[in-house]
Amino acid sequence: MPEHPAPRIRVARPEDDAELALLDRLTWSPRHAVTPEPRPPHPPFFSERHTPEDCLVAELGGRLAGYVQLGFPTPLDSNRHVRQIQGLAVAEEARGRGAGRALVRAAVDEARRRGARRITLRVLGHNTAARALYEAEGFVVEGVLPEEFLVGGAYVDDVFMGRSL
Template sequence: MIRTALPADEPILRELDRVTWSTLHSPAPAPAADRPFELDGVLVAELADGLAGYVKLGQALPLRSSEHILEIKGLSVAPEHRRRGVGRALIGAAVQQARAAGARRLMLRVLGHNLGARELYAQCGFEVEGVHRELFLLDGRYVDDIWMARSLT
């Protein structure tokens, strides 16, 4: 079941962020264990054994003139639930929620070396719209930042 995150989910989501963080997924530093997890715009996948993952939606830019575009600001699936359709279900729910909010487009950013995520996003209708070559230096390698989007109309 996909649902809106509740305050009681916060410690679980904070821990999920901590255990799934890697330079394959994020150019940002690893999240501190005591840093609160921001619940605004978060949908969670809840299975019989607990939370399996989340997707976070937000405004692409803090400008009134771009309110029609939303962005997937984060997607994480617990390692034991990967390759089972959880990520695809979360993306589908994000698309539905963005449409319900009146968005015309949904965008996201993904690291160039994260081939699994790029393939999943492409299968869900996202297309590459831009590449910032070698934007990040991660683990001694330069990594591209890829911008992808899909129409919601």
């Protein structure tokens, strides 16, 4: 099997907005999304809640291959020591080339760099590939909300995962 170059991770830039918004639409799936499939008009990718500084992107061969968004789980000052992965996507053509793993590791490193003591995330129970990746990177299941979402006609668990930094 040919060896692929490692993805390059960098902080997103405002000019990445359109490409990230497109990637978000192309990777939408009921496997991980609890929101309806995106329809025009499409909003910008960046917002007041998720700025370029809170987004890391993976590049493979000079092309944007994925992203991870970091945020705070709540707006409370008493919760500022925790960062949360609030979005992760990898382009179809980049899957299996280490971009997802590199993005999760970069998010962990960035959360630690920003002074966080913990990092958390939420993942749908039926998203076994994502759950396996997170577990391989040290995340453990910390709670489950059974049948929390109705996705594609089926009730799906909301799984909370986290790890100390």
